[in-house]
Amino acid sequence: MSDYMHSFELFEPASIGDASKLINKFGKDGWIIAGGKDSLDWFKDRNKRPKAVINIANLKELRGIKDNKDYVSIGSVTTLTEMEDSKLLKKHFPVLIDAVSRIASPQIRNAGTLGGNVAQDTRCTYYRDGFPCYRAGGNTCYANTPTAMNREHAVFDVARCVAVTPSDTAPALVALEAEMVISSKGKTRKVMAEEFFIGPATDITRMTALKKNDILVEIRIPKKWAGAKYYFEKVADRQTWDFSLVNIAMVAKTSGGKISEVRMACGGVQCTPRRMTNVEDLLKGESAGPEMEKLAKRVAAQGAKALNYNHFKIPLMGNLAARAVRSMA
Amino acid sequence: MVEIWKDEIVEHEEFEFPPDPADDFEWAPATAEIAGNQPDLPLNTWQTTGVSRRDFLRGVVCSGVAVAAASYVMVGGIGKARAAIRGVERLVSLNINGKIRRVDVAPNETLAHTIRYRLGMTGTKIGCNRAECGACTVISDNVSIYSCSTLTHMVRGQKIRTIEGVASASGKLHPVQQAFIDELGPQCGFCTPGQVMAAVNLLEKNPKPTVDQARRAMSGNLCRCGAYDHYLKGVMRAARSV
Ligand SMILES: Cc1cc2nc3c(=O)[nH]c(=O)nc-3n(C[C@H](O)[C@H](O)[C@H](O)COP(=O)(O)OP(=O)(O)OC[C@H]3O[C@@H](n4cnc5c(N)ncnc54)[C@H](O)[C@@H]3O)c2cc1C
């Protein structure tokens, strides 16, 4: 049978401190694994062959959803199912529940972690199949040639690589102004979700601000948006398993029938979740209705540039923005 | 015994690490405690079971089982007789269907592989081997997982249930199995073990699901014969009977 992984050393550190020391020790030969749903595919294809795999899934200190005064913290190895079942998240941030419950399949959500979901690599099929493209350190992009199949690829912010963010939680976290707490060599730093996801212009070999020695510890969601109006929708070929072609997440506050604050982000259209600032600007101070829907639809995908096979993403983005607006009416 | 253990160490050849910063490790309490009075063997998480590495190896050597475990020691320290860090031991105890099974498991081995090819329980199927079909579904600590996309070592402390452990010891079928038969669920039957595990897991979490809930819970299991409605009816029938 094919699909056998290369041989590696597996480590089960007893604390995040030890995990951190291990990943520092092994450097580029090391690999953090949590649920393994992204990692094991890489290993089975033999396109990534780390010598030391460090399992953090059993670290209790990284697991669980906690209520704090100003924010809710979600440990990075909390599974997606645990999030889906969380009353706390349901109460404060239903947009995140909607996003999580649309990910992959029940069994994948049972094992896949939030940390792994935001840190997962892009699903560009050329790259995943081991083509030596820009992202893999080569000097061409196989997805952006006259004959390439690029139906799933980007319509915005292309810089050599045209891959998109695969995560369904990412746009929701950007909309919610989440903060990522990252530990590196014993120090922790915080990065806003919006800066956490990085595009090819920043670093073509990474999807996130996480460097090789970094461990994502927790994700904090400020209560600023607790109980806000929200919308999430994912469009994919199949309801289960398939990644988003385009997804949208929105949170909004209204006062006196007018939209006072709104944040909207779209996944699947560029390498990072795309803040839809032009729609946000349009909506502020207005009340939702058919007029606003029409305008939102018109501006949502402004500036988009399609590749050979992904034109459909442009009207799709517009329609999703319009539906998000309609949800507030 | 200690001599035997020393003799059996095989230096790890593949790895070449820079000067070993392990000397500067500060052990987290749990690890330090486990390492205890074995300053040369600090990080050995397998010892969380309370069995010391030495005792463990003694067992291995005496019983003549693959001493390959010893090759999982890496030597990296400068001026140090032996290295400090090592990965998981290969010999593990797995709790499968309520029985403890001792088995030699490679670090890169999936649970599906261990169950089928090391333990000989071939009820669990491998379809895609990519977390994309559900044929390999097993229950681990009360959640359903794809065993093809899980490293055995990652679940070694958990209670695993496979299709072989679903019927009662007397052979009486589980209500889900009976209902699948009554509703003519299986066509070719390849996806059936996975479907059963997914349904059993659902009914344990939610004994009275709505049709929609059942459909969602079963959505991680493909059936190439397309018997989805039969399985769905089976789940609803089983829910009525438990
Ligand atoms: C068939 C299939 C369908 C899928 N469909 C969807 C979908 O529709 N939507 C969606 O959003 N996702 C989807 N996924 C992706 C899935 O949700 C993610 O793979 C999963 O959430 C990743 O979590 P994990 O814990 O399994 O990751 P792992 O494989 O353990 O890790 C993934 C990556 O993140 C890194 N990492 C993980 N945790 C940390 C941490 N704490 N600190 C630093 N780095 C870390 C790892 O080093 C690795 O590079 C799908 C996956 C599969 C296999």
Ligand code: SF4
């Ligand atoms: S889109 Fe990016 S990941 Fe895909 S082939 Fe091009 S450079 Fe590689």
Ligand code: FES
């Ligand atoms: S074999 Fe595991 S999901 Fe297909």
Ligand code: FES
């Ligand atoms: S019964 Fe044949 S695959 Fe489901």
